[in-house]
Amino acid sequence: MSGHNQLAHHIVGPRVYVVILFALLLGTGLTVWASFVDLGVWNPVIALAIATTKAVLVVLYFMHVRYSSKLTMLTVGAGIFMFLTLISLTLADYISRAWGNW
Amino acid sequence: MPDNSAIAHGEPEPAHQEHPPYLRHHFESAEQQADAAGFAMWVFLIQEVMFFGGLFTAYLIYRNWYYPAFVAGSHQLNVYWGTLNTLVLIVSSFTMAMGVWCAQTRRRGGLVLCLTLTFLLGLGFLGIKTIEYREKIEKHHVPGFHYSLQSFVDPQSDSEVHEWYPDDKPLSPDMARHTELYFSLYFLMTGMHALHMIVGIGILAFMILRARAGAYTSGHATYVLNFGLYWHFIDIVWIYLFALLYLISRHA
């Protein structure tokens, strides 16, 4: 069953794109500024948080996932989930190596 | 209840119905085709996520193990070029998204303009990358090719970076050797990214020619849409690469 074409009914207009553009530019400025400030352990956290926010904006609005079918959202979710699985389970080994032999 | 015997045997083909020229025969409708094509691009993109995933895993592990080396390596990258590249790609994502809008609203001129801008911005990105890579080659920071530890065991010898980061201490030779791993990951990740950009730019060139002929502005914008997804994906990869490679602790 074809369902409805994800973009046939939702033509995202320039206004949305301009808003997102400015949000992304702002985010870039913010993250560069933050890297020059000593925030201790929070530096990488903030950098990744800003990067993720930017990525989410691109995915939702530039890539139209906000207006897409559940299947598209599920597909994106599956990709992210698998990516996180690869990283976290591999890291589970590396983190625990230093814990010694029981 | 349908008569299944009609399915079975070699009956003469039904009269060739009126359908748009771009509709492939194995699809029942243009809508099904566009739907399938879009979904196929998404499945391809999650496959790309996993491809880069291995590199991100390596990065996370080695950054955790050799943090001082990663900091020193990151200081060798010019944050101006990196930020400029990020801005270039973000704007190119914008022009690509606008191109999609033009295709959907049948603005042929607008579409050609947007695709051309995206193309030029993409080339600009690669140009800046070339400048950065050349810098690395000149300073012997390419792993495996006469890699030099000079800048790391003796930061003062590297005047331009030392100006930016005067408080950087010299690394022990052991930790300095691990900067080679940082640069391996730098070249791997940005190189893989650049490869995808080159493919994208090549396809853009083809698309500009087709767009000028009106191929995408007569009701069949699928190609532009799906290429846009690919282009935005490349942008997202760079957003993460920028944060991870360039912005490691630039504070005093």
Add this chain to the structure above:
Amino acid sequence: MSDTIVSLPDQSTARIPKVNYLTKENGILSWLLTGDHKRIAILYLISLSFFFFIGGALAGLIRLELLTPQADLMATDTYNKVFTMHGVIMIFFFLVPSVPATLGNFLIPMMIGAKDLALPKINLLSWYLYMAGGILAIYTMATGGVDTGWTFTTPLSTHYVNTNVVTTGLAAFIAGFSSILTGLNFIVTIHKMRAPGLTWFRLPLFVWAHYAASLLMVLATPVVAISMVLIILERTTGIGIFDPTKGGDPLLFQHLFWFYSHPAVYIMILPGMGVISETISTFSRKRVFGYTAVAFSSVAIAIFGFFVWAHHMFIMGISNYAVLVFSLLTMLVAVPSAIKIFNWTFTLYKGSITFETPMLYTFGFMGLFTIGGLTGVFLGTSGTDIHLTETYFIVAHFHFVMVGGMLMAFLAGIHFWWPKMTGRMYPEKISQLAAVVTFIGFVFTFFPQFILGVLGMPRRYASYPPEFQVLNVFSTAGATILGVGYLLPVLYLVWSLKYGAIAGDNPWQATGLEWQTQSPPLTENFAVMPVMDHEAYDYEWLEAQKQKRQKEVTSAG
């Protein structure tokens, strides 16, 4: 009560339909540039068989060497190359593409009532990538081979051998993309091109199995692709990512490699399980018991299969905590496979069982896969794994599941759908004989290897202590019988192309859309888009169709 369900048309009047996918166009280009999924399936079938026999010949060399305790047939380096190439070819160029690229390609569009896969050109590209990788693998063999084992363990493969690791890695990389594109095609097709009325839970379980395998193909294969790239770069430029002297970790390669290679075993077995669902239903004349459970267990195997990869690394140096976590997760993944075996067994219960060749292979699968799977549990428990890993126990385990399981399922499927693909029936008696010979050969070849493993014979060694010789001789004798068992089908299947009985549309009286059309099918599969209004494995519907057709015939007169 007849002892066969085969129902062939009257041979004196039956003809192969004049217009079908084989006769539609002629000439080599019509095959090499085809978009027809059925032709691509045949291209794959021929090339897969070719690679299978190369891999098989290498296996023969291994068994010949192991007849005697000394490494006297070939130098140990050569032996290393032989078993490496055997593994590389069998895994990447036979098992991974086997059922999906042949039967999956041929049948999935037909089973869902579509005219082709969603992306026919990508399908053809998949085949060309497969051929490119395969030719590169053969080139590797011809120019000195590679001796690291198919697992390319670092730092051996990156720093300590000077054999053709780069070209083999490249061959595996290219074959990997072939697999990714096939999986992508299947996922898109199954989601977007099902016929009206064909809901997910009316799909044949063959389709569910391929869907689950495709998820694995798309999400896991890229990781082994990047690991191959890294090996190649490490060897050629010395980037240091797996090099301890530069701070790299060789174990990282293994994490990335096994992240794919464990799901890969499910990529290999799931399509085979799909075949078994079809054959076991047809030859017991019964719906598959617990359809929903079997469907969900396919997806569960796919998902859980992603979480267990480090059970291949228990002794490699990962932390004890990781060993614990992965061992526990491995217990989890055994459950859905067991659910399938239970459900197939319950399908047999009170069914009308007949013993045509596909069913013989199916029974072989059930027994051998169960043994293989259970021995996997011994290996998943880290305590026993420490003793059994890298011994012949592992070799026996994976050959039981892959050869006793997957290859038997592949042969079951080839025999089952041969009449549909070619319009001809193969000769029954000799095919049954081949199935039995294969089973006997298999058990003689691989069962002794379990014992050898427990006794401590290590794998990948050309020589062994003399007390292991008796079992090794048994194993080699079995391998000879197995070889005969595999050769026979090639001979009689090719024979049947010209001299086999005309099969007709539905010689097995099976349900499923592919059986409601001519054999061989039309290029476009269906002249009219079918509408699905009954459940999968609905034998009552099939019976009602038959009655209807009888009535039409009699009432016309």
